Amino acid sequence: MSGSEPRLRVEGRACVLRGDDIDTDRIIPARFMRVVTFDGLGEHLFEDDRSQAKGDHPIDDERFAGAEILIVGRNFGCGSSREHAPQALMRRGFHAFVGASFAEIFFGNCVSLGLPCATLSEAALAEVMDSVELEPTQEIVLDVASRTLTHRGGTIPVEIPDGAHTQLVEGTWNATAVLLEAGEAIDATAARLPYVQGF
Amino acid sequence: MGKSLLDKVWDAHSVRELPSGPTQLFIGLHLIHEVTSPQAFASIRDMGAAVRFPARTFATVDHIIPTDSQARPLSDPLAEAILVELEKNCAEHDITFFDLPSRKQGIVHVVGPELGLTQPGMTIACGDSHTSTHGAFGSVAFGIGTSQVRDVLATQCLAMARPGVRRIEVNGKLGGGVYAKDVILDIIRRLGVKGGIGFAYEYAGSAIEAMSLEERMTVCNMSIEGGARAGYVNPDDTTFEYLRGREYAPSGEAWERAVTWWRGIASDSDAEYADRVEIPAESIAPTVTWGINPGQSAGVDEPLPRVDDLPIDERASADEALRFMGLHGGEPLLGTRIDVAFIGSCTNGRISDLREAARVARTGRVASHVRALVVPGSHEVARQAEAEGLPEVFREAGFQWREPGCSMCLAMNPDKLAGRELCASSSNRNFKGRQGSPTGRTLLMSPAMVAAAAVKGEVSDVREVL
Structure with missing residues (x-):
């Protein structure tokens, strides 16, 4: 099984979530992880932030309803390795992330789910955020293949690291199938490691 | 030019370079716990795949386990269901599970090292970001998400870019x-x-x-x-002396060969x-966090930064943090009244942490307005503490002595802050809501500093207590 399809582009409305260092405990508070499946996590996305904002949170903002792309600040997804965070975002309808930077484990978890995370300069990001907030109904296109983002203001380049880019474009982001292809080379590596052999 | 440990370990574990760029890296030790593994097992079941090297995966239960009574069934049915799922998965795939009856249960990053599973030169992965703990032995250890737990179960490998x-x-x-x-x-x-x-x-x-x-x-x-x-x-002699004689460490002639390879x-x-x-x-001074990420910290007696004095790109974050915490720039944390004291976690729930906290606990009693918890990192840590009489020291000083688990570090069990309580905590994260109350507040510090805060009822300088 390959289990993954190429992710060439994501298009649709966007939602702007301002702020840096938004951690995975805020994306999905730990108490909602007492589950054995990822089903239903979308309901609790940003639950505590939203309840404290009393409706004044971008996720609850009517203007961003149905958004496919989440636009964030710096170091988004820092903290815990919980895949529950990108799972909750995906189950809420977000299929791509655009921001100044992403925490490493969060970025990798997104790639594993076929969700592109694209970065752009702070200046360009500020422009995109303003553009979407001014006109939330506009269609945004993240073209993964050509590494560009198109919004009302024009088409601008974004960064997606080569490895992730290849996995998304070629549809090899579900790593299990790719890793299994190594076959006996896995056993050969294990056999070379002294500790696997009991020294 | 010589090589770093990371490069040596990486090269030794490289199965191949993947066409997309990263390395296919063999994982020598895979640790799992109840929260991030069930979906991975479900996924390999759907794929019809087997666990490739079941002897290289070890399980324990830590995040959801209560620390008052660990009698089964657990009082929280959600927690019980997750624990049952892990038992079932381990039995089905022949994976060793350090469960409650084994008396080896504890926080995954405490258990691996104390059993001698964690060794120099290994690659180690676990569905938990604090897996980096195991690097203390000279291993390359990192946290992974659930899809990657699935990758390791099915292939004993990860696709990883070399840092x-x-x-x-x-x-x-x-x-x-x-x-x-x-x-x-x-x-x-x-x-x-x-x-x-x-x-x-x-x-x-x-x-x-x-x-x-x-x-x-x-x-x-x-x-x-x-x-x-x-x-x-x-790794050095300190590492080898720690490992010698532990259950899963090499012994006899293999020990000497191991030490040679480790060096x-x-x-x-x-x-x-x-x-x-x-x-x-x-x-470096005794350090305490004042904000909502672990980089927002100051020496205990140092005035907190004023937002206007910070670089422009740090201001918004610092302003949000100070408001959330109810703290003020220009004033030190010293003397800030606390509500809760938590000693434990994979960061500071080991025997040496408890010994240092106990030294402070011997100097007084927990302030009457403070709720103070001591949660050993594992059953082994608890046994050692009991042998040294530490539970009595803590109890006599007014601390609660509890059963092992992750507890109030992330509050996936009943140990939680209430409302805006302010907690002096030996854990690792001060994120908003981390300790179980959306408005609860966390001050990260060393276990001895937590004990000092508990006794004084306010943030204190442990140098003046000891």
């Missing part, structure tokens, strides 16, 4: 009352919470070399809070690094 190595040297002698926790909080404060992205941190220098293995674990544990997915200390895996003296940082040990 650069930043060598962080802490040289000199730490002052009295300054602990490993202060060292890592200070490093994160200097380098920032995203400073380590793309790096593995190699901790070195005379202050690190002088640390016990448990202290090194505290340092490596919080690498991820600085953005570095992995952090390690080169060889350490970084060469002429290794090349992507970056180097030097920190004088004498400059």
